[in-house]
Amino acid sequence: MRPEELKEIRExxxxxLGLRSGDVRVRIVVGMxxxxxxxxxxxxxxxLLEEVSRRNLTDVAVTQTGERGLAAKEPVVEVHEGDRITVxxxxxxxxxxxIVVEHVVNxxxxxxxxxxxxxxxx
Amino acid sequence: MVEDLSMHIADLLENSFRxxxxxxxxxxxxxxxxxxxxxxxxxxxxDGDLLRKAADPFxxxxxxxxxxxxxLPLFLQTVEELGGTLEVSTxxxxxxxxxxxxxxxxxxxxxxxxxxxxxxxxILTSPGVEFRIVLEGNGERIELDTERLxxxxxxxxxxxxxxxxxxxxxxxxMDRVGLKEGA
Numbered sequence: 001m002r003p004e005e006l007k008e009i010r011e012x013x014x015x016x017l018g019l020r021s022g023d024v025r026v027r028i029v030v031g032m033x034x035x036x037x038x039x040x041x042x043x044x045x046x047x048l049l050e051e052v053s054r055r056n057l058t059d060v061a062v063t064q065t066g067e068r069g070l071a072a073k074e075p076v077v078e079v080h081e082g083d084r085i086t087v088x089x090x091x092x093x094x095x096x097x098x099i100v101v102e103h104v105v106n107x108x109x110x111x112x113x114x115x116x117x118x119x120x121x122x
Numbered sequence: 123m124v125e126d127l128s129m130h131i132a133d134l135l136e137n138s139f140r141x142x143x144x145x146x147x148x149x150x151x152x153x154x155x156x157x158x159x160x161x162x163x164x165x166x167x168x169d170g171d172l173l174r175k176a177a178d179p180f181x182x183x184x185x186x187x188x189x190x191x192x193x194l195p196l197f198l199q200t201v202e203e204l205g206g207t208l209e210v211s212t213x214x215x216x217x218x219x220x221x222x223x224x225x226x227x228x229x230x231x232x233x234x235x236x237x238x239x240x241x242x243x244x245i246l247t248s249p250g251v252e253f254r255i256v257l258e259g260n261g262e263r264i265e266l267d268t269e270r271l272x273x274x275x276x277x278x279x280x281x282x283x284x285x286x287x288x289x290x291x292x293x294x295x296m297d298r299v300g301l302k303e304g305a
Contacts, residue, residue, distance in 0.1 A: 005287035010275040012283035030247070034192035037132050038125075045243040046285070053282035062282065064247045066140050 025059035031076040033067030039074040051100035089115040126235025133193025141165025151258035238292035259299030
């Protein structure tokens with residue numbers, strides 16, 4: 001890796017971590033089980049990371065998990081905000097970017113692409 | 123269903139995560155016309171009974187889906203169709219090593235796919251897991267170790283902004299060892 005690239009990684013990581021004032025506000029979780037991967041979850045994961053990075057969303061974390069038991073709806077993306085989990089199904093790269101912009105940034109869930117909303121108790 | 127070898131790699135990495143691995147190593151080497159693909163982890167491993175059943179997709183999805191998943195049976199199928207070999211070494215509490223040897227020039231070999239676009243986003247979205255990627259071929263050996271990279275940079279975690287540089291690094295390394303993207 002070139003020195004300028006190492007510097008870029010270091011400086012941006014430090015800037016992001018320095019800006020983080022507290023807990024992560026939103027956690028976006030992508031189902032990366034076999035069916036999710038086969039349906040395009042890799043491209044979804046990459047698009048989400050690009051949008052979060054491009055918009056400098058320091059209070060948003062993107063992670064991945066295994067099968068969610070929703071094979072027919074893969075790729076599946078969950079948006080975790082406090083006690084609420086909004087589940088989107090059949091997510092492609094374009095919808096992944098919309099989720100970041102419309103739901104995470106502007107606070108307007110994309111109603112017609114939601115397959116489930118769960119309230120976490122306790 | 124599984125279109126390229128990178129998808130299998132993503133599946134194998136996911137199996138390691140589901141087994142609770144904190145260190146995962148991916149090795150790809152192209153030597154004398156054979157692609158050796160290896161995933162090593164320090165996860166929970168499997169006992170003999172579970173390992174025997176690991177190749178059965180129905181069993182694994184019904185009872186042990188969270189630990190094994192469908193990835194291994196599908197990978198075994200691909201390797202067998204190409205006349206390659208697949209070995210799984212594992213023991214309870216002692217991690218797992220999956221090693222496949224695939225004839226690189228077999229006409230039915232799936233393309234490698236975009237390894238950089240597959241592996242780097244997974245690295246960046248797996249907090250608490252350290253990765254070591256080792257690529258070998260063309261007389262070269264190139265290594266990416268996330269734990270060492272973070273130490274060198276003085277940072278506690280790799281953030282989404284590292285995606286571009288890391289993907290370029292993996293692509294350049296793949297070219298150098300003769301594992302071209304989309305090959």
